[in-house]
Amino acid sequence: MKRKKIVIIGGGSNAWTPNIVKDMLLTESIKDSEFVLYDINKKASDLTRDFLTELNSHYLHTPATFVSTNDRLKAFRKADYFIITISTGGLKAMAHDLAIPEEYGIYHTVGQGKRACPPARDDSGRPGSSARESECAASIGYNILLSFFRLE
Numbered sequence: 094m095k096r097k098k099i100v101i102i103g104g105g106s107n108a109w110t111p112n113i114v115k116d117m118l119l120t121e122s123i124k125d126s127e128f129v130l131y132d133i134n135k136k137a138s139d140l141t142r143d144f145l146t147e148l149n150s151h152y153l154h155t156p157a158t159f160v161s162t163n164d165r166l167k168a169f170r171k172a173d174y175f176i177i178t179i180s181t182g183g184l185k186a187m188a189h190d191l192a193i194p195e196e197y198g199i200y201h202t203v204g205q206g207k208r209a210c211p212p213a214r215d216d217s218g219r220p221g222s223s224a225r226e227s228e229c230a231a232s233i234g235y236n237i238l239l240s241f242f243r244l245e
Contacts, residue, residue, distance in 0.1 A: 097126040100172045103179035104130025104161070105137025107144070110178065114145055115153070124155040131168035135161065 099117070104110050110130060118124050128145070132138035142161035149155055162168050169175075180187070194200070 097173045099174045100129045102177045105132030105134045127158045129160045135163040
């Protein structure tokens with residue numbers, strides 16, 4: 094089976110990326126993936142990459158690899174999945190995403206995923222050159238929203 098390339102947009106986050114990737118490394122079907130940590134802050138994604146490399150080599154012992162980049166085209170090329178861990182617009186943009194569910198007793202920390210999708214796309218509205226917009230799906234986990242784009 095082909096090794097998966099999983100791109101984490103916002104991969105320099107030391108709050109989210111290590112926990113998300115750690116859990117994925119414990120998942121048999123993807124523990125040998127290439128994890129590309131894409132972030133506009135290359136220094137942050139380098140630190141996260143170094144941490145994950147050490148975590149994996151000392152504790153998890155999987156065949157996974159970790160790449161840090163701030164080059165969007167390089168990161169997106171031939172990717173199998175995208176996980177978006179960025180937030181756009183700050184608290185003001187997502188205030189209603191928190192307030193409305195709370196009226197019904199539902200408490201969560203992140204709003205709607207479609208708001209995070211557009212910044213990850215190029216001018217044509219597509220991530221990279223072969224993504225299908227219709228396959229943008231959202232999944233809530235780790236108290237954050239992960240948006241997956243399945244590529245052709």
